[in-house]
Amino acid sequence: MRPDEFRRRAHQLVDWMADYFQNVGELPITPDVHPGDIMRVLPEAAPDDAESFDRIWEDFQQLILPGMTHWNHPGWFAYFPANNSPPSVLAEMVTATLGAQCMSWATSPAATELEQITMTWLRQMLGLPEGFTGVIQDTASTATLVALLSARQRYQSEPGDESSGRLTVYASTEAHSSVEKAVKLSGIGLEQFRRIAVDDEYAMRADLLAQAIQRDLGNGYRPACVVATAGTTSSTAIDPLSAVAEICDGRKVWLHVDAAYAGAAAIVPELRPLFAGIERADSIVFNPHKWMLVNFDCSAYFVRDTQALLRTFQITPEYLRTSQDAEVVNYRDWGIQLGRRFRALKLWFVIRQYGVNGLRDMIRHHVGLAHQLAGRIRETPGFEVVAPVRFGLVCFRYCPRAAAGLDSERLNDLNRRVLARVNAGRKVFLTHTMLGGNHVLRMAIGQRLTMRSHVEMAWDLIQEAASSETA
Numbered sequence: 001m002r003p004d005e006f007r008r009r010a011h012q013l014v015d016w017m018a019d020y021f022q023n024v025g026e027l028p029i030t031p032d033v034h035p036g037d038i039m040r041v042l043p044e045a046a047p048d049d050a051e052s053f054d055r056i057w058e059d060f061q062q063l064i065l066p067g068m069t070h071w072n073h074p075g076w077f078a079y080f081p082a083n084n085s086p087p088s089v090l091a092e093m094v095t096a097t098l099g100a101q102c103m104s105w106a107t108s109p110a111a112t113e114l115e116q117i118t119m120t121w122l123r124q125m126l127g128l129p130e131g132f133t134g135v136i137q138d139t140a141s142t143a144t145l146v147a148l149l150s151a152r153q154r155y156q157s158e159p160g161d162e163s164s165g166r167l168t169v170y171a172s173t174e175a176h177s178s179v180e181k182a183v184k185l186s187g188i189g190l191e192q193f194r195r196i197a198v199d200d201e202y203a204m205r206a207d208l209l210a211q212a213i214q215r216d217l218g219n220g221y222r223p224a225c226v227v228a229t230a231g232t233t234s235s236t237a238i239d240p241l242s243a244v245a246e247i248c249d250g251r252k253v254w255l256h257v258d259a260a261y262a263g264a265a266a267i268v269p270e271l272r273p274l275f276a277g278i279e280r281a282d283s284i285v286f287n288p289h290k291w292m293l294v295n296f297d298c299s300a301y302f303v304r305d306t307q308a309l310l311r312t313f314q315i316t317p318e319y320l321r322t323s324q325d326a327e328v329v330n331y332r333d334w335g336i337q338l339g340r341r342f343r344a345l346k347l348w349f350v351i352r353q354y355g356v357n358g359l360r361d362m363i364r365h366h367v368g369l370a371h372q373l374a375g376r377i378r379e380t381p382g383f384e385v386v387a388p389v390r391f392g393l394v395c396f397r398y399c400p401r402a403a404a405g406l407d408s409e410r411l412n413d414l415n416r417r418v419l420a421r422v423n424a425g426r427k428v429f430l431t432h433t434m435l436g437g438n439h440v441l442r443m444a445i446g447q448r449l450t451m452r453s454h455v456e457m458a459w460d461l462i463q464e465a466a467s468s469e470t471a
């Protein structure tokens, strides 16, 4: 592609991008496709000869776009959001254009130092003390694995310690699957993973955690890490962070807090008390790519003992050694990967473009909508809110009077049908979870363009669907 063609195509695509942002709300939010539909219309082998960009772009619009799920549609209430925003997209364009590898200070000094600065900004925005240092990881899953590996390293670095094979890890039964994956990947092994039961608000029972640790100590195990969740994926439950920190303190147990989704809410002063105790963690992860308008991927990992992190990950082959190593941060030593994208740029663009107050207002807006919706659900006969509403997520279910006496499987099935009917309209998209054995609907409000009218439309569609389904 010649420079003048690149310029022309870039302008053409920017126009498309601006139109997409404007019109995404009118597209079907989920595609009408079956497995294999898209592969079937694509060539099985790469083209030998060059094709024109017109044809590539045409195929994108005809074959690929209709098979996309539109995460940035204002009717998005599924999973948790994956935000983006105009300044974030612009930063991604610049990052892609620079195409830099940001593994070391020397390979991109400004990228390293901007990451240091933006992570300091984020730390202050969250109200975390100075003892925490931040680094951008690709995902919360990686960050949790990094935490577990650091906790494991603490034991392995003790000379003569042969008990590192007896390490145990603790998380609630509501913790994210990435914790289980990290326990597997770290070599600690699932048989040494303790799932702690939750209370009636789906938060970890600190008393049961203390008992489990005590029991393991008595049996010669080495409790290495507790992963507490601030904002669980199913229902945004918050584990009792202060009580958990109290248990970890003094026992050399690494406390990692998974605040992947809800962490963004800690930038709002009136919501910060929900995170009391988080400042006592050894490490924290939160995803600006979920609820802070930054494109995937951007996961902020804050760690207290950076030496423990470096001991775990630092390896300096001769070809990467530089004379500045003693004075600079080399982020390749702060995680698993060597090569790194310039992810601080989009964070910098977003924080500056919206200002901390702008980001706070967005979160307040979503939390406000969630509370309004919960109020509507509570006052509607036949519906119930089934978990406390703390952030942008409302968990609820349909349990009409006519269903009284239905066994729970039939009631679950009714809720499955209501959800399927709502989603079939492709105007809004919600997902489900299981809470206490019940199939419940989750409505996660957090898309940048979501307004009150979208939430109201979704609620109308849910009520309509419910009245069309018979128990």
Ligand SMILES: *Cc1c(COP(=O)(O)O)cnc(C)c1O
Residues within 6 Å of the ligand: 080, 138, 139, 140, 141, 142, 176, 178, 229, 231, 232, 233, 258, 259, 260, 261, 287, 299
């Ligand atoms: C979304 C989520 C994760 C996983 O995040 P990734 O960045 O996709 O790895 C982990 N924990 C919680 C609580 C989450 O909500």
